[in-house]
Amino acid sequence: MNDRPSWVPSDVDVEIPSSARIYDYLLGGAHNFSADRTVGEKMLRAMPNATRIAGANRSFLRRAVLYMLEQGITQFLDLGSGIPTVGNVHEVAQGANPDAKVAYVDYDEVAVAHSELILEGNENATVVKADFTEPNTVLSAPPVRRLLDFDKPIGLLMVGVFHFVPDEKQPHEILATYRNALPDTGALALSHLTADYAPEGMAGLAEAMRKSKDPMYLRGHDEVVSLFAGWELIEPGVVPAPGWRPERAGEPMEPKDIYAGVGRKV
Template sequence: MERPSWAPADIDLDRPSAARVYDYYLGGSHNFAVDREMAEQAIALWPNLPLIMQANRAFLRRAVRYCVDQGIRQFLDIGSGIPTVGNVHEVAQEADPRCRVLYVDFDPVAVAHSRAILAGNERADIVHADLRKPEDIVGSPQFGRLIEPQRPMAVLMVAVLHFIDDADDPVRLVARYRDLLAPGSYLVLSHATQDGQPDKVEDHQKLYARTRTPMHMRSRAEVGALFTGFELVDPGIVYLPQWRPESSDDVDEHPERYTGYAAVGRKP
């Protein structure tokens, strides 16, 4: 296919990207035919997928507004993906223009798009780095410019840790970030789960095995372990639409069909 002008030269157009597939689910335009093909295969197996992704995005927006209400003015969004409508910097800076946001992703397409979208915004930037290497993030010039580690911040790990293999020990990984945070900081997290719809898991994980980021769904107890050292904010670990919904209309009669947990924790 002809390479779009927005795609970096070293991007493989023949291999699907989880970030671009997610962009497609959200109705974005920064994806390739191979991503759309994979997404449509996934939707055929799991028709609710776009709804799940939109619910995940809605949780992110609610959680960001909650953190701003708690006095947080700096955000570290790890595994941010390709920016679409309702980004962290848009939500946070709408609530308070002083908010600073640092995005982190290792997908070159996501990073390229972020840089284009954030051009001219002095209070937001992107770091091309791997979640598994926090030292690369905190040692980056962008982190040094935007983030004051001695002050409380919100670290967002929204729909990203299910791409971390058990061998990389996600609990220990999150703890490394926790130890860097000042008291009063928040962890905002969502995670895919097999709870509620276990019959969907195997085929979906096979699809993501085709990408650079295979998916590893986890149980409520396993998600809870990620919050070791944090105090969970009410209502605790719940399905995506159940976390502080803005109205009763936002709550589904069968929240388990969203197959994703959401939670926010505060470091005491």
């Protein structure tokens, strides 16, 4: 087990790839194992721009958090947060406002273990090991309740996670439960992979993930828009991630393979 760092929980099977660690690999992180890298390489063969898609998703996360901070939101619930590589939510949020609070939620043991390490001593951030598709468990988790004030604005972050949720798990009902728990001043940032632009390549991406812990379910534009039911989409609506409020005019609007949007609770 030379591929196992000392901080990885002993019950983690490093031979089973996970979406959190594959994403970390595509972002250039170091918290992944050979099984994750193998799937990552398969994804890159199917979609050579997979690293750019991962980067575009991460950049959207940053812009969405900064937008929410501008709207007076200083609390964040990051669902399916993954491994907190460079550009993580507390780094972005607390860099702009040291008092910002962040609760991370993930069911991947490695993601949680590494989060606990880097959050040690950070009183305004916590991590919970839970499946975000079980909202009542997440919302009642003591660390979440201790850190976040549900009478004040909360930013709900579902960035790059709902393409791992099959229709059988009723994604709209999951979102509705979270929405109903937030105050009226809450906001949602969501991104989702799509096969609208490169169907063959994205089919190969989904095939690479088929035997992982997190098989992939791609959705089209209208389906992603429907996930914002009960939220008022802010301009420019649901668009390819690079086109959501780019920081500089004239930036290339590629890749288009992941939709992104932000909504206010209505």
